[in-house]
Amino acid sequence: MRYGAVTAVDGLNLRVEAGTVTAILGPNGAGKTTTIETCEGFRSPHGGTVRVLGLDPVAQGHLLRPRVGVMLQSGGAWSGARSDEMLRHIASLHAHPLDVDLLIERLGMGSYGRTPYRRLSGGQQQRLSLAMAIVGRPELLFLDEPTAGLDPAARRSTWELIAELRSSGVTTVLTTHFMDEAEALSDLIHIVDAGRVIASGTPSALAASGAKNTVRFTARAGLDLENLMLDLPHDTKVDEIAPGSYVIAGEVDPALLATLTAWCAAQGVLTHSLLVERQTLEDRFLELTGKALR
Ligand SMILES: Nc1ncnc2c1ncn2[C@@H]1O[C@H](COP(=O)(O)OP(=O)(O)OP(=O)(O)O)[C@@H](O)[C@H]1O
Numbered sequence: 001m002r003y004g005a006v007t008a009v010d011g012l013n014l015r016v017e018a019g020t021v022t023a024i025l026g027p028n029g030a031g032k033t034t035t036i037e038t039c040e041g042f043r044s045p046h047g048g049t050v051r052v053l054g055l056d057p058v059a060q061g062h063l064l065r066p067r068v069g070v071m072l073q074s075g076g077a078w079s080g081a082r083s084d085e086m087l088r089h090i091a092s093l094h095a096h097p098l099d100v101d102l103l104i105e106r107l108g109m110g111s112y113g114r115t116p117y118r119r120l121s122g123g124q125q126q127r128l129s130l131a132m133a134i135v136g137r138p139e140l141l142f143l144d145e146p147t148a149g150l151d152p153a154a155r156r157s158t159w160e161l162i163a164e165l166r167s168s169g170v171t172t173v174l175t176t177h178f179m180d181e182a183e184a185l186s187d188l189i190h191i192v193d194a195g196r197v198i199a200s201g202t203p204s205a206l207a208a209s210g211a212k213n214t215v216r217f218t219a220r221a222g223l224d225l226e227n228l229m230l231d232l233p234h235d236t237k238v239d240e241i242a243p244g245s246y247v248i249a250g251e252v253d254p255a256l257l258a259t260l261t262a263w264c265a266a267q268g269v270l271t272h273s274l275l276v277e278r279q280t281l282e283d284r285f286l287e288l289t290g291k292a293l294r
Pocket residue numbers: 003006007008026027028029030031032033034035
């Protein structure tokens with residue numbers, strides 16, 4: 001997919017299994033929204049093949065739209081329409097919509113049902129957009145940053161809703177910048193950068209796939225680390241990052257801990273604290289995509 005001279009998505013391969021939640025993560029400008037909008041049929045790809053529920057989203061959009069729910073990153077609603085009116089209108093376009101009153105109650109939208117869309121807060125607009133995406137009982141949901149701007153309670157209730165939809169067989173593809181959200185909700189995560197998928201896996205497998213875990217310990221300053229390294233596996237790194245504060249990076253397993261404590265005992269060193277830190281999904285994300293701002 002190109003915008004003039006900018007190639008936004010380039011050779012991106014991605015397959016989503018029915019009934020699962022898939023999260024697409026990536027830095028700003030990575031091509032997530034472009035990918036989703038191409039799957040929704042809003043953009044015609046300049047190359048490659050896109051099939052959604054077996055259909056071409058552009059040529060067969062009329063067959064696809066009734067089966068798909070879409071929550072855009074912003075907009076998608078008439079600025080002057082009241083939120084309850086809008087939701088009822090969208091519901092009326094579907095053959096078997098959800099009960100609108102129940103949905104309004106479920107998403108806590110009752111207090112602002114008569115407020116025009118343009119006067120809603122950012123979080124209220126988000127909730128209305130989510131309601132509009134699911135009111136038609138879609139088989140497949142595309143949610144572009146569904147919880148951006150939501151307060152913590154609304155965020156959690158959105159998570160619960162997505163999990164319930166999954167239990168009832170709905171397939172969801174979402175983008176997010178919240179790593180905890182991707183971890184909590186998704187069966188599979190794809191990390192996208194510069195228009196390509198650069199890593200895929202379950203949340204736990206992805207987090208565990210990169211640089212190794214670390215051990216931090218404190219003890220007296222100035223330990224003979226070269227001597228310690230002789231006992232540790234050769235690809236292990238040991239640093240004294242501040243006087244008396246040490247970090248070991250490498251394949252952290254029970255054998256490494258046993259070696260470390262045995263070495264300390266032999267040297268007469270008492271550790272004051274010893275902590276094994278697991279790499280998080282966010283650590284892995286930053287490792288893959290870099291820490292520089294774009
Ligand atoms: N309408 C457009 N016209 C020109 N360039 C665009 C347009 N939309 C997106 N781009 C460019 O395409 C690239 C991918 O943008 P896209 O919105 O898909 O990224 P994203 O991963 O969704 O980012 P974000 O996390 O910031 O939402 C960026 O370089 C962006 O500047």
